[in-house]
Amino acid sequence: MPQKTLQEIADHVGGVVIGDPSVIIESASTLDCAGAGQITFLSNPKYAPRVKETRAAAVLVKEEVETSAAQIVTEDPYYAFMQAVVLLHGHREHPRTGINKRADISELAKIGQNCNIHPFAVVSENAVIGDNCQLYSGVFIGDNVTLGDDCILYPNAVIYDGCRVGDRVIVQSNASVGQDGFGFATHKGEHHKIPQIGIVILEDDVEIGSNSVIERGTLDNTVIGKGSKVGDAVAIGHGTKIGPHCLLVPQAGISGSTELGHHCVIGGQVGVVGHIKVGNRVTVGARAAVINNVPDGATILGSPAIEANKAKRAYVLIETLPDIRKKLKRLDKEINKLKDK
Amino acid sequence: MPQKTLQEIADHVGGVVIGDPSVIIESASTLDCAGAGQITFLSNPKYAPRVKETRAAAVLVKEEVETSAAQIVTEDPYYAFMQAVVLLHGHREHPRTGINKRADISELAKIGQNCNIHPFAVVSENAVIGDNCQLYSGVFIGDNVTLGDDCILYPNAVIYDGCRVGDRVIVQSNASVGQDGFGFATHKGEHHKIPQIGIVILEDDVEIGSNSVIERGTLDNTVIGKGSKVGDAVAIGHGTKIGPHCLLVPQAGISGSTELGHHCVIGGQVGVVGHIKVGNRVTVGARAAVINNVPDGATILGSPAIEANKAKRAYVLIETLPDIRKKLKRLDKEINKLKDK
């Protein structure tokens, strides 16, 4: 069990202690669950009343609040909380298996320093793996794939031939990167496979969630931009370009040849059609269906997606349609009566 | 080929034979396809007329019906049919490979009696596997995972470190359990990974479908309650609690920190937002989008989801919107004419 004083945490996150700086903190928890020896945070002001009742030893806050817990006041409490969690709990430690004899490594592959390659992982011909990479069991690295340094590929993640992966990229279990794009030429009623000669590029600091599917490009490449995070079970079409620092929530799907700008947030189960442009800093609410280009900075919602505030007012009214019909009939009758007079 | 008399089946399911109890039954089939030597069932009264025409040797029914087939009258024909299918066909028999030499089992793992662990399966440090478990090829069991007795993990199923799995749990192929939750602290435009220190708990008798993804919790645990069945390609967010005896149909998604009660039925492609409470015995129709708390016993539908009967009346009227607009214009004109008079 790690042990830090509140002051040590405050120093680490760059915050100011209110209360006893010598309180011992052993772990992190949520506002509702935190108890003795635990630190929590308040970032959404909506939950401020709960801070009063928390049994946490300490709370990270943006501004001093009324509570019996000790506090650390800091500019960005959620970011500070992340730092505290890393300090107290650390990221996952990876088994130090070295290059296991039961892995299948091509003689023509190059493996960097200090990698752990688990049993039953495969590294194919001419693949290049950087330093400090973790390749868990069942991982498949195709021919000519390049991986940067400090990458983590969890069990059964698959990277098809030729794809390029940057530094510090994480691919969770059972994800597929670089499989053939869904591209067929239909001729006389039969669908003929078009060789998909593009690749997938995962830039630095990208994370791909479990069971997500990132198609390789037909001619052009599919790109996931630097620092973008893709949740579980997300589907990205061939030739699609996701800009840097985007968040794609689980089960979202982006069709082929679409371009997203930087810092977009794509909600869960969202669908975006192919061949459109979504601007920078666009937020798409969960389950929206995006069928047209979207300008920079827009927040959209609904299926089809429209400006979010408009959508919030409009979509809830679908349930009033039976009333609207009834009212229309009544008005029609009343007008006819008036006309008859 | 198994052979049972109708009487043997009736005794097994606790029913009463109408017709010849010595009829030989060899297999089970559907009402439409069943023929000689086959047993079928009627549970939905809608299909009663088809029983007349069935060529099945016997039918499981709740009440005697008009048919030339023999009948077994029983309280719950569908449940009785399940019992008959098990009697005639059995569940899948698993290869008796023992602990295969080509599996990779940590010396620090504990394996129960009578397990079959296939080639290329991995059991990591300090994992504990109960008795009579089946671990197919490509299965990954992370550090400190515990599995109860009689579990079946199909090829390439992945259980991340620390997760706890009860007795008689089934995880189908390529499913991911316990991968990192989608949790990032965004600071100055960059997304920083928050260590996900919670785990996933799969309680007794849970089944997880192929390619489903169950995120581990950030701080709290993700829980799938006793007896709940999760279909294929379902996504469960971090810290979400699914109560006991729920059914989640394929491609549904439940966002993080949401709680479902017991005996909920979540339709295909449903989306449920995070941080809400869904009561007990709630039924959510296919493709619904649930964005608010749901009371016990509710049946809801639509996107956004509303009470199901209301939804059925309202959503079909979307197609009348062009007519509504036209009618409104006409009424407006007529009123103006009346005003002019």
Add this chain to the structure above:
Amino acid sequence: MPQKTLQEIADHVGGVVIGDPSVIIESASTLDCAGAGQITFLSNPKYAPRVKETRAAAVLVKEEVETSAAQIVTEDPYYAFMQAVVLLHGHREHPRTGINKRADISELAKIGQNCNIHPFAVVSENAVIGDNCQLYSGVFIGDNVTLGDDCILYPNAVIYDGCRVGDRVIVQSNASVGQDGFGFATHKGEHHKIPQIGIVILEDDVEIGSNSVIERGTLDNTVIGKGSKVGDAVAIGHGTKIGPHCLLVPQAGISGSTELGHHCVIGGQVGVVGHIKVGNRVTVGARAAVINNVPDGATILGSPAIEANKAKRAYVLIETLPDIRKKLKRLDKEINKLKDK
């Protein structure tokens, strides 16, 4: 780098050169990206203006267009382009590993001529593999599975026991074929697994995308018809029959016991309920929810799905619902005023 003259390509695709037939073509690209030494195509007349500006060496067209690039005039430019891509780039070449010693092949399995079976692939008892098949690492072939000739199974694809796979079938990485259907008999609040005794049949020339899930049938079989192509992360329910030459775009879901005719196109994220019939040559727009039988030749859209043109006019009007309500109120008031007079 392959090199072909324009005339060689024209001969190969059956087209007529306009311009210099000796131009050297080295690769294929898109209209916007193509440059010197590259061939592209125009199939959608919408993009005709871009052909004028293309820097491609040559363009495949249906009718002569105004451009400085050389042209090949041909009946079906997209199909011809596919042929040109195959000629210039070829399909993926598979490593010639033979039957690797680190694969796990049952002594009771039959393997055809000329197969490549990679390390850590599994072929179980009584499975029959045709000639020229590629089984990548982590592939699992269950007991009694039959595979035709020239099949390609990418890493970690899983085929459960008893399934039947035709010739030239491609299954992309991490796909699951033949896992148990989502079938339970609920009795006294508990869900009891019904043995799923049907199988999955993938007919000739089928392709299954990465991480797709095709359930085996409960009693009847699940069938994907000849030449049908299933995208990534698609879910097919138990006992469902997909006719020949269909296209199912990523993340679509077809529930159990539904039948699709031939030449259907099912858009991305579409949901189709169970136990219905979808006719031949039906097109379902992205994200549609199909809840009723669909006649031959229909094009439908929306959730719930209706005739596509109707849907296009109706669904965009959801955003006008607040206006409709306002207008209704105003008309109501005006009528009341008129009545008062």
